[in-house]
Amino acid sequence: MRRVLVLLALFLSLPARAAQTTVSFDSLLPDPGEYINDASVSVGPVTFDNSYVYDEEYSYESWTGFALSTVSNTTANAFTNQYAAAEARPGAYAVAYDDGWNPAPEIRFDIPAAPKSVQINNTTYAALTLRDGDAYGFSQPFSDGDYFLLTLTARDSAGNPLAVTNHYLADFRDGRSFIQTHWTPLDLSWMPPAVASLTGTLETTDIGAWGPNTPMYFALADLAYAYSDGSDGIASTNPALACWADGVTAYIPGPNVDAQWQTPANATGAAAGSLGGLGATNGLVSLGDGGQITLTFPAPVTDGPGPDFAVFENAFGPSFLELAFVEVSSDGTNFFRFPSHTLAADPLPAYPFDPMEPESYGGLAGKHLQGFGTPFDLRTLAGFPGLDLRRVTHVRIVDIPGDGSRTDTFGHPIYDPHPTTGSGGFDLDAVGVLHPLVEIAADPGADAPSLPGFTTRLEHKATLDGTEWTPAADRSAPGFYRYRLVKE
Numbered sequence: 001m002r003r004v005l006v007l008l009a010l011f012l013s014l015p016a017r018a019a020q021t022t023v024s025f026d027s028l029l030p031d032p033g034e035y036i037n038d039a040s041v042s043v044g045p046v047t048f049d050n051s052y053v054y055d056e057e058y059s060y061e062s063w064t065g066f067a068l069s070t071v072s073n074t075t076a077n078a079f080t081n082q083y084a085a086a087e088a089r090p091g092a093y094a095v096a097y098d099d100g101w102n103p104a105p106e107i108r109f110d111i112p113a114a115p116k117s118v119q120i121n122n123t124t125y126a127a128l129t130l131r132d133g134d135a136y137g138f139s140q141p142f143s144d145g146d147y148f149l150l151t152l153t154a155r156d157s158a159g160n161p162l163a164v165t166n167h168y169l170a171d172f173r174d175g176r177s178f179i180q181t182h183w184t185p186l187d188l189s190w191m192p193p194a195v196a197s198l199t200g201t202l203e204t205t206d207i208g209a210w211g212p213n214t215p216m217y218f219a220l221a222d223l224a225y226a227y228s229d230g231s232d233g234i235a236s237t238n239p240a241l242a243c244w245a246d247g248v249t250a251y252i253p254g255p256n257v258d259a260q261w262q263t264p265a266n267a268t269g270a271a272a273g274s275l276g277g278l279g280a281t282n283g284l285v286s287l288g289d290g291g292q293i294t295l296t297f298p299a300p301v302t303d304g305p306g307p308d309f310a311v312f313e314n315a316f317g318p319s320f321l322e323l324a325f326v327e328v329s330s331d332g333t334n335f336f337r338f339p340s341h342t343l344a345a346d347p348l349p350a351y352p353f354d355p356m357e358p359e360s361y362g363g364l365a366g367k368h369l370q371g372f373g374t375p376f377d378l379r380t381l382a383g384f385p386g387l388d389l390r391r392v393t394h395v396r397i398v399d400i401p402g403d404g405s406r407t408d409t410f411g412h413p414i415y416d417p418h419p420t421t422g423s424g425g426f427d428l429d430a431v432g433v434l435h436p437l438v439e440i441a442a443d444p445g446a447d448a449p450s451l452p453g454f455t456t457r458l459e460h461k462a463t464l465d466g467t468e469w470t471p472a473a474d475r476s477a478p479g480f481y482r483y484r485l486v487k488e
Contacts, residue, residue: 019357020116020226021343025092029070035083035095037067044410045110045341045362046223048094051102064102066220067095074181077128077135085219086127086181093221095123098202100211107198107223110339110409111362112157112377114193116224119183120150122169123217130170130179130214139206139213142179146172149203150218152186157196157379158305169202169218183221193228194306226343227362233372234310234432236271241310241432242487243451244270245395247296249332254288254399256424261286264293271312271371271430283430284314286423287324287399290406294332294396295431299451299485301328303378303389304435310373311365311397312429319355323366323416324426325406326376327396330388335396336381338363339409347404347415356416363409365397366416366426373432391437399425438485454485 023043029036038052038061048066055061070092073084083095096105122130130148133141142148148170154163167186170179204214234241251264264285272283287293301309315321327335340363344356358367365374378389400406402418440449448456460472462479475481 019229019343019359020224023223023225025068025094029068029092032070032072035067035069035071037061037063037083041066041068045113045339046225047108047110049103049106049108064097064099065105066107067097068092069095074124075128077125077132079125079215081125082123082215082217084124085183085221086122086124087183089183089221091221093119093219096200096218096220098200098216098218100216104199104201106200109196109225111227111341111380112194112196113225113362114227114229114359115154115188115191115195115198116226117188118186118223119221120167120169120180120186121183121219121221122148122180123215123219126169126215126217127179127181134213138208139215142170142172142177142206144172144175146170146205147203148205148214151201151203152188153199153201154188154191154195155197155199156194156306157377159197160305162195163191183219185222193226193232226359227341228358228367230358230368230372232375233368234307234375234434236312236371236373236430236432240434241270242436242453243298243433244268245295245431245433246298248293249296249394250292250294250396251285252292253286254291254401254425256419256421257286257288257291258422261423261427267293267295267428267430269430271373271432272314284423284427286427287397287425289401289419289425290399291425292396292398293428294394296332296394297431297433297436299433299436299438299440299449300330300390301378301392301395301433302435302437303382306377306434307375308378308392308435309395309431309433310375311395311431312371312373313366313368314370314427314429315366315368316370319357321356321358321361321367321416322420322426323361323364323400323402323414324428325398325400326363326365327398328378328381328387328392329394329396330386330391332394334386335394336384336387337398337409338376338380340364340414341410342408342412342414344415345412347413348402348417364400364414370429373430375434395431397426397428397431401425436485440483440485449483449485451485454487457484457486458482459484 050065069083343360402416404413459469
């Protein structure tokens with residue numbers, strides 16, 4: 001849209017919109033004294049994993065992971081009281097059980113998130129066993145040197161650890177005699193904004209012949225999270241950007257785009273760079289309200305570690321964001337949209353618009369300043385039939401009119417500045433690729449692939465099993481061939 005410098009001053013003087021949300025289970029368990037222990041539970045893009053087994057022959061059930069509870073019992077030291085937190089609280093909360101045999105309790109984010117905080121407590125069963133031992137003589141009361149430790153590990157979409165924090169639920173080391181029985185906030189705001197999962201593991205010093213004697217439970221509530229504040233943007237000058245979109249297969253502008261902004265070729269090639277003169281027209285194509293553009297690349301995009309490509313808009317301030325959905329395809333026909341989530345529940349008033357918070361938007365392009373691209377990780381879309389994460393050939397950008405008529409993956413209306421005119425809607429600068437596919441089957445009828453900054457190498461192996469790919473001068477030997485693009 002047309003932008004003026006005075007907006008920057010207005011944004012600095014206005015309060016920001018709320019930029020985090022807290023997971024609530026109250027709608028799932030509205031009544032006291034209930035629990036759910038037999039299913040994973042999703043609240044928006046956040047899933048609390050559960051594994052449940054029921055043996056019909058012996059009428060026996062077992063579970064690990066997370067259960068939900070509104071049970072309030074702070075006095076019973078028994079397995080039958082496994083769903084009660086050590087301190088009563090209004091509303092529902094989660095109880096985690098780490099049995100040591102199955103995967104540890106895990107919280108998964110459909111969209112990489114920025115955790116902010118969480119409330120942690122012992123369960124009544126664990127706390128009283130730590131204090132008194134159990135009725136069977138297996139677990140003894142904690143004494144000097146003992147501890148009960150919760151470790152929360154944040155991981156990215158590939159399962160790589162990003163951050164680790166330790167929290168002692170009981171600590172009898174160095175003269176202490178602490179057993180937690182109150183809800184305690186745990187600060188997670190220092191974690192990076194790319195967390196795909198949080199895993200909770202428990203460690204105790206009370207170990208018997210058959211494993212831990214301590215009941216391996218903890219209670220969790222009020223998980224607060226947001227999305228990236230923009231600090232994770234991919235700079236247009238980042239040397240990891242291997243190539244840029246070089247073709248347009250479709251451009252369908254929506255309303256409110258003047259002719260001077262309707263040049264789709266402007267979306268090809270490298271991004272314009274860091275924030276420069278406001279209102280510059282070079283290298284941009286506007287989509288208009290609900291418009292879209294589909295781009296291709298000199299080599300397919302493939303799933304690698306971390307983000308695989310980045311979408312560059314020309315936002316000139318973090319509080320003025322024009323947003324878009326992002327879709328990908330492996331065949332140019334079937335497209336798959338990245339999941340999205342908005343935490344901003346209220347419409348923006350007409351110009352001058354209220355400021356926006358980048359942390360309120362996950363899975364949407366357009367939340368980073370000009371010169372910095374919004375990163376997208378193909379692994380977020382793993383498991384969709386018809387999408388080959390190793391070979392994404394097309395990326396489609398779809399503008400979101402900011403009037404709330406478009407919703408995120410979870411049905412929430414999305415608001416951004418609306419209406420806009422002139423260069424209305426999402427202003428696409430470029431799409432850069434971090435992970436191009438560099439191993440390509442050699443089609444005898446096709447030209448060898450080429451990519452700026454890469455050397456094309458033909459490789460051969462006699463059989464598909466047990467042999468290494470070796471450089472080949474031609475295709476004269478029997479066997480299998482591929483091209484490999486090698487970074488110069």
